[in-house]
Amino acid sequence: xxxxxxxxxxxxxxxxxxxxxxxxxxxxxxxxxxxxxxxxxxxxxxxxxxxxxxxxxxxxxxxxxxxxxxxxxxxxxxxxxxxxxxxxxxxxxxxxxxxxxxxxxxxxxxxxxxxxxxxxxxxxxxxxxxxxxxxxxxxxxxxxxxxxxxxxxxxxxxxxxxxxxxxxxxxxxxxxxxxxxxxxxxxxxxxxxxxxxxxxxxxxxxxxxxxxxxxxxxxxxxxxxxxxxxx
Numbered sequence: 001x002x003x004x005x006x007x008x009x010x011x012x013x014x015x016x017x018x019x020x021x022x023x024x025x026x027x028x029x030x031x032x033x034x035x036x037x038x039x040x041x042x043x044x045x046x047x048x049x050x051x052x053x054x055x056x057x058x059x060x061x062x063x064x065x066x067x068x069x070x071x072x073x074x075x076x077x078x079x080x081x082x083x084x085x086x087x088x089x090x091x092x093x094x095x096x097x098x099x100x101x102x103x104x105x106x107x108x109x110x111x112x113x114x115x116x117x118x119x120x121x122x123x124x125x126x127x128x129x130x131x132x133x134x135x136x137x138x139x140x141x142x143x144x145x146x147x148x149x150x151x152x153x154x155x156x157x158x159x160x161x162x163x164x165x166x167x168x169x170x171x172x173x174x175x176x177x178x179x180x181x182x183x184x185x186x187x188x189x190x191x192x193x194x195x196x197x198x199x200x201x202x203x204x205x206x207x208x209x210x211x212x213x214x215x216x217x218x219x220x221x222x223x224x225x226x227x228x229x230x231x
Contacts, residue, residue: 008055008080020090021055021083025129029213030061033159036210036218037126040155041066046123049074049149051102051142052130056084060091062126070095072119074102074110104134104141113149121151128159132177135186140198146221147202156204156221159212163191170215192219200224 008021015021041048045068050059053073063071073084073096084099100118102109112118125146131139146156161173168174168189177189196206199221208220 008077008083016086018090019079019082019086021079023055023057026055026057026061029128029159029216030058032213033058033128033218034062034065036212037062037124037157038065040157040220041069041124044069044123046070046151047072047119047121048124048126049100049102049119049122051104051125051127052076053084053099054080054129056080056087056099058126058128059084059096060087060093063093063096064091067095069123070097070119072097072100074100076101076103104138104145106141107144109141109145109149119149122146122149122154123151124155124157125150126157126159130160131158132160132180132189133187136190139190139195143195143198143204143221144202147199147204147223150223152223154223155207156199158195158219158221160216161189162195162217162219163189164209165193166191169217173215192217195219195221 008023013022047070049072051074053059053075056073059071059073075081075084081099081101088096100110100112108114127142131142150156161176168177173189180187180189192209199206203224204221205224207222210218212218
């Protein structure tokens with residue numbers, strides 16, 4: 001089973017004394033992901049929330065590329081939150097904020113999003129390899145929250161394996177999906193059509209589907225044009 005289905009720090013990889021965890025997937029995919037994000041975020045200013053930051057390696061790498069963007073990592077797992085904070089301290093970047101404890105099942109995600117301690121309206125929400133290893137209601141909370149917090153020109157980026165038109169994009173993804181559902185019936189590779197329906201109910205629209213290495217995709221959502229005009 002791919003390493004991102006295992007809690008980081010319990011997968012046999014080295015844990016640094018300061019709590020920094022290492023994800024093999026980061027080394028494989030961060031350059032390809034950034035090549036996509038750069039087209040939307042390069043040269044921009046604003047706040048970006050990464051939902052489910054895991055080890056914290058992605059957010060530090062992306063923040064290094066975008067000094068004028070403030071990055072807000074997040075997670076719900078204590079070991080992951082410690083690793084994110086440790087990677088942030090290790091990198092010494094001024095544009096990475098302390099990690100938020102975001103619970104996608106909570107209507108407001110976390111208190112900081114409401115009381116002024118967190119970001120303002122968001123330039124983007126980025127989420128990698130989360131919604132297929134979580135119940136569907138987590139995807140519902142992710143999209144509803146993104147719709148609530150994105151600014152009019154904001155984007156939601158989802159990275160991972162997806163189905164299209166009810167079909168897997170590769171045999172390996174079908175095998176992976178079966179293994180996920182065997183482990184937890186509420187998990188599974190999500191269909192883009194279902195996500196698009198969910199997004200439409202929340203005032204978002206599918207903007208782009210980008211093919212990525214290893215049979216993954218980046219799926220991008222934006223506000224519907226009519227909703228942008230009304231804000």
